[in-house]
Amino acid sequence: MKRYQLMMALLASLLFLTEGMQAKITLPAFFSDGMVLQQQSSVAIWGNSDKKKQKVTIKTSWNQKKCATITDELGQWKVRVETPVYGGPYSIEVSDGETVTINDVLIGEVWLCSGQSNMDMRVGGRYSDPVIGSLDAIVTSENPEIRMFMVGSKMTSAPLTDCEGIWQEASSETVPDFSAAGYFFARKLNEVLRIPVGIIHASYGGSRVEAWMSKEAIEPYKDLEDVHNASILYNGMLSPVVGYGIRGCLWYQGEANVDAPDLYTQLFPSLVNDWRKKWGMGELPFYYAQIAPFNYNKGEGKGKNSAYLREAQTACLKLIPSSGMIILTDIGDARTIHPMEKEAVGNRFAYMALGRTYGKKGFPTTGPLYKSMQTEGNKITLSFDEMGKGLTTYRQQLTGFEVAGEDKVFHPANARFGKDAQTVIVSSPEVEQPVAVRYAFKDYIKGTLYNMSGLPASSFRTDNW
Structure with missing residues (x-):
């Protein structure tokens, strides 16, 4: 009987030691099933173990490669893995004695x-x-x-x-x-x-x-x-x-x-x-x-x-x-x-x-941005970047423009497109010698100026008053 009890106690001790030797790996929430990793790059994967100076091994199924690191004094670890061109699903195995598998990785x-x-x-x-x-x-x-x-x-x-x-x-x-x-x-x-x-x-x-x-x-x-x-x-x-x-x-x-x-x-x-x-x-x-x-x-x-x-x-x-x-x-x-x-x-x-980012060509990536102005008499001609193939209102009236003279008082402006809709020409009967223009420079306003790709122009002002 005593021999049996001794053997059971020894077995329990061995089980305890074995469990203690197996470190517990933990990963942040985003390193989990269904995740997406950035293609064709060196991506970091990190986590924690309950053991310091513990070897951690990462195996990626897309290339069957293993890489390893050692946990620091706090049990923290980080490795970098090389990702291929897009694809999947793949899996990633993380092990420090016990293995955690991340499945369905794209x-x-x-x-x-x-x-x-x-x-x-x-x-x-x-x-x-x-x-x-x-x-x-x-x-x-x-x-x-x-x-x-x-x-x-x-x-x-x-x-x-x-x-x-x-x-x-x-x-x-x-x-x-x-x-x-x-x-x-x-x-x-x-x-x-x-x-x-x-x-x-x-x-x-x-x-x-x-x-x-x-x-x-x-x-x-x-x-x-x-x-x-x-x-x-x-x-x-x-x-x-x-x-x-x-x-x-x-x-x-x-x-x-x-x-x-x-x-x-x-x-x-x-x-x-x-x-x-x-x-x-x-x-x-x-x-x-x-x-x-x-x-x-x-x-x-x-x-x-x-x-x-x-x-x-x-x-x-x-x-x-x-x-x-x-x-x-x-x-x-x-x-x-x-x-x-x-x-x-x-x-x-x-x-x-x-x-x-992806190098697609043939279209503007944003709406018209004010570039410069030229004054001639009582008119100001406005030029823009990001016009694409030209400017448009999509059959709306071109509104939202204001002009001011030296008195710095803004008045609603008449606006029309210049030649081939590459510029906007503005004027006001209230301003004989305009020096500044504003467009959509209100708390709330509905913009009417677009490029031909359907992207709206930014509000702007040419003054700093």
């Missing part, structure tokens, strides 16, 4: 989309605001090549290393609750490139740009009024995904910063520069949406004209290398800050990425 194009409520707006609608065409988009959404990951909403005072979320295939059950701008972007990219697309969504309604800046990026701006909310969304929602292999970023934010357009030209470039440093990918493509016109001041003339924030966003094009701005002057709504035409937003992001 290789394709991966993008991050972030911002505030207009990026957060779901395909099925949100905040009591609908999305035009949502039902058709939802019922036709079945596509295993589009994978979506939504980072769980969280504000924290210190950077996190993991987040809540799962990868989901596009379907009528998953698409309604995903970012509309993000989904429509991914759908168009997949349609044109015919390869898998992964879209990671990390947005928060009502958020200021400061909330998405890291502690290091916000440090030079200690005097911010809202400094207590700085970095809280970077820490809680962006920090966990920093380093995940992506092709580029999409950004739709600015409505919460209309009160400080001059500061935005400092904060936003700082954010982009910091994100690029954190990813270590040089001039990572960064495409952003100019906010749509909206009646922020409710016609009372109080507060800041949001056209100044749109102007600040346009100025950022020259401050941020490898950036681009989609324009939304035609889809604003006086009654809601959330434009309903989110398919247009996603598609315009896609046109920009297709032209500037």
